[in-house]
Amino acid sequence: MPPVPGDISWAPWEGVGPGSEVLGGLVGKRVLDIGSGSGHHAVHLARAHGARVTAIELSTTQHARATRHYSTEAGVNWVHGDVIEHLRTADPYDAAYAVGSLAYVDPHTSLPALRDALIADAPLIFSVLHTDLHGRGPSTTVAPREQQLLLRKEPAIPVDMFVLVPHLWEDLLTSYGFRVEAMNLLSAPDAENPVVHQLIRARRLPERRTRISSRPRTRRPPAPHAALGVGAIVLGDHGLLMGHHRLGTTELPGGTVEAGEALEEAVVRELAEETGLTTRTEDVILLGTLVDHVGDVLRVTIGAVVTAWEGKPATQPGESVGDWRWCPLDDLPSDLFECSANILTAWRPDLPIDHTPTHFTPFAHRTTADGLT
Incomplete structure (x- = not known):
């Protein structure tokens, strides 16, 4: 008992x-x-x-x-x-x-x-x-x-x-x-x-009043046709943190935003799940939205800069990305995942990275004496 x-x-x-x-x-x-x-x-x-x-x-x-x-x-x-x-x-x-x-x-x-x-x-x-x-x-x-x-x-x-x-x-x-x-x-x-x-x-939910409509409607959500994800830029003394995906690409830490999750929370969670590093939402700066298409799916990717973290990156059990390493900015790998390449070029347009066409809309940030907030 x-x-x-x-x-x-x-x-x-x-x-x-x-x-x-x-x-x-x-x-x-x-x-x-x-x-x-x-x-x-x-x-x-x-x-x-x-x-x-x-x-x-x-x-x-x-x-x-x-x-x-x-x-x-x-x-x-x-x-x-x-x-x-x-x-x-x-x-x-x-x-x-x-x-x-x-x-x-x-x-x-x-x-x-x-x-x-x-x-x-x-x-x-x-x-x-x-x-x-x-x-x-x-x-x-x-x-x-x-x-x-x-x-x-x-x-x-x-x-x-x-x-x-x-x-x-x-x-x-x-x-x-x-x-x-x-x-x-x-x-x-x-x-x-x-x-x-x-x-x-x-x-x-409360009961909904019946609405008069010109076409049939349903309470069921629309068929999924969009994907929302985040990618984290972690820049240390020895370069940019990047991992190897089991499908062969090199990419930033990140992944899909879960239901009910704030974007900063998604960055914190994905960073911990994939690399073992811990950070706080207040140490995450969202850069903006990157919009492109993969087949019929609209893909929205949010790039973020992590300004402080604790721990050492390591391959985590059950994750598809591992073998984390610090890559110098002047020697980034050529096999970058599309979303990671787009995030990096939005963050630093001067980086010599080949990337697919995408639409970037930066978020508004306040500038203080300490820099970007």
Whole structure:
């Protein structure tokens, strides 16, 4: 029986990712714990945050464990049953969360049921599997697939789960009346463990009035046709920090901006994930936007200068770019990735770099006695 924790762990590892603060203030609020298991998270929210938690669990064994230990716990209502059936007659909830359990339910069933059972602007926070213990990543279609559920000292159990790429979860949530606020990947602290979980933070939108339109409209987001990324210029005493991509190009640290992420935050995250260097958002200066096309996709790249950092660059496990080295500005490699070449020529037009045509729009900066801010 797990003890009542000091915080919610959205992944199997303590201290990885945020805690219960992502649910917001819960004092006196009705909170739904979906697939509550042994009930330790529900008890934590009732004790530490003053929430009125309904802990619903389909498993007879898990429900019995929870009630055997916490049946008299103030602030927790223990329900044994199916969450979809429960939501059809339950009073509206102020918040809902699930640690791993929503992956077992068809999102075309669970998400509309949760939308109808949550008040307007209520948070829906849940974690789901992203990369399994065999290193297999998420699916690009909304369909269940067989996964292995590991139990302590017991053989693995085959189960059907919805393991979806982040943009599919975002499409589903948006189409069923939610606004996605953040999506984070939570990796195991052990570098040898390939398992990754997604933490998805969404909010139930208010009902929309029917609008008269001259053409059919839908709540579904448009098909993706643009890509937004960042690239970091880290200039040290021995040159410019650059790495080797496994596909053969040399490039700056950087990558795709995640949902709900500020541009400076993306630079800080990508720099840490790819190189191991740490910096702060206040030490990131955004240069401007570079716009070009790759096939039918509009690509927007934001160049940034990192003015201060800590650590030594090193190849990070699981990253596609590594072998970081300091390259003198007068001897830059010729196999530069297109986006990196464009960022560098926008930063220093005098650099002798061959690059593809692009449109650069600089951001406005204030000039102080210390230079660019």
